[in-house]
Amino acid sequence: MSDFWSWYIITIVVINIVGCWGLLYFTRNLEGEQADDGTTGHEYDGIKEYNNPLPRWWLYMFYITIVYSIGYLVVYPGLGNYKGTFGWTSAGQHAEEVAAAKKEFGPIFAKYAKLDVEELVKDKKAVTMGQRIFANTCFACHGSDARGAAGYPNLTDNDWLYDATPDGIKLSITNGRNGMMPPQGAILGDDLKNVVGYVMALSGRDAGTADVDAGKAKYEQVCFVCHQSDGTGNPMLGAPNLTDMVWLYGGSAGQIEKSIKDGRTGVMPAHKDILTAEQIHLVTGYIYSLSAE
Ligand code: HEC
Ligand code: HEC
Structure with missing residues (x-):
């Protein structure tokens, strides 16, 4: 200063x-x-x-x-640059607490790091530790109960955008994920409504006045590359399954139209610089446990 x-x-x-x-x-x-x-x-x-x-x-x-x-x-410090006779600093206190926590939890982390995720979820204490990490780091986006919100996937169901194996979940957390659905409004033009109708029909719903056959034809030209020709999606790209009633951005005709017209780009940030590998291992265990039961 x-x-x-x-x-x-x-x-x-x-x-x-x-x-x-x-x-x-x-x-x-x-x-x-x-x-x-x-x-x-x-x-x-x-x-x-x-x-x-x-x-x-x-x-x-x-x-x-x-x-x-x-x-x-x-x-104590309080008068400008004067440090106080105790020499206390918040950074110093933080460093001390981190060192103490490392000493206390280091061996526990090391023990759990050796277990496979499938083994880890059988250990109640490990799952609780993973849950704490989740509550500190992930809840703002995925919700404190991990059920997500519009644009933020529910992590407790068995419906996954990406690879659902323990390694795949760990990869989602470590490196992050970028969902890339480009805007299709310009390509579809007047057929937008028909494609919306076709997507409604894929999940077994009423397509309204849309021309579903015209929508299907467009779908098979444009959308199948990412969502597959049967609409079940592609975990390599994070392209959602369009045939079930689990929606990332909402399943009403209006919300589906917005997804298709303007595109969607959900970003899951990489956590490799935010959490240690041991912490990512534990939080992966927690996420896996939510839908493994
Ligand atoms: C800034 C918001 C944000 C934070 C923080 C965040 N996530 Fe995510 N996460 C997302 C979004 C958005 C997606 C979906 C990405 C997409 O649309 O492709 C996602 C996707 C995921 C997926 C993949 C889900 C699937 O269906 O395949 C997992 C697993 C996940 N997050 C776990 C976590 C964990 C664990 C943490 C904390 C360590 C975390 N996330 C923190 C926003 C976030
Ligand atoms: C380049 C690949 C790609 C193409 C082409 C593409 N999509 Fe997508 N789509 C995605 C991805 C990836 C997401 C998820 C975006 C995210 O996670 O933010 C998505 C999301 C969606 C959603 C939202 C789903 C939900 O659960 O809320 C709908 C609806 C959709 N796409 C329909 C279509 C239709 C219809 C077409 C063709 C006109 C199309 N998509 C073309 C990749 C694609």
Whole structure:
């Protein structure tokens, strides 16, 4: 921190402390407006207020907090660049805690790292550890119960975009995944509605007024490369199965039309620099356990 900002902070802190003290000192004996009956003279709904000074013990508590804050600023950092006589830093405390956690959990991580994921899920403690990692790292996108949300896959069902083996799940977490559905609106033109109708029909629903045969013909020209000709999808590309009722972005005609017209690009970030290999192993176990039961 530059000298300017250091002094800036010191000045604000000192002005605050002196200001608090001044406020207490100068108001300690102030008499406000006083009516003849010893009240402030204000009345609201028949309630009056006595005009008594603050009790002494109450006032002294404020003075004690000021003395405490000065003592605190001597031993801990608080005045700009001054480090305090204890030499405490938040980074130092963090480093100490990380070192302590490594010492405590290192051997446990190492033990679990040797087990296959299929073995790992039989160990309740390992699954709980994986769940904690999930709760810290993944819940913002996949939900605290791992059931996901629109655009974020549900990880508890047996429906997978990508490879569902333990190695495949681990790969999803380690390197991340990019779902790439390019916008098809321009290519389909007037046939967009018909293709939407065909996709509705693939999951056994009413296609409305759409010309399903025309939609099928377009599908077989454009979509089959990724979603397969029978619509069951392709885990290599993360192209979803369109024949079931599990939808990543929603299964209404409007949502399907939006997916097709504008495309979709879901991104699962790589976690290899966020978690250690041992942590990824444990969280893979947790994810695997959710649908393995
Ligand atoms: C920033 C949001 C985000 C975070 C954080 C995140 N994910 Fe994901 N994850 C996604 C999205 C989006 C997808 C779907 C990618 C796609 O559409 O192709 C996904 C896909 C996956 C898949 C593949 C699912 C399938 O059906 O094949 C797995 C497994 C997964 N995530 C696990 C995790 C785990 C475990 C964590 C925490 C370590 C995590 N994710 C953190 C957004 C996230
Ligand atoms: C280049 C490969 C590719 C092509 C071509 C493609 N898709 Fe997709 N599609 C994908 C991928 C990958 C996703 C998932 C995107 C994501 O994970 O964000 C997807 C998502 C979808 C979804 C959303 C599914 C859901 O569960 O919400 C629909 C609907 C869809 N595609 C229909 C079509 C139709 C119809 C066509 C042809 C007009 C088509 N796609 C062409 C790859 C493709």
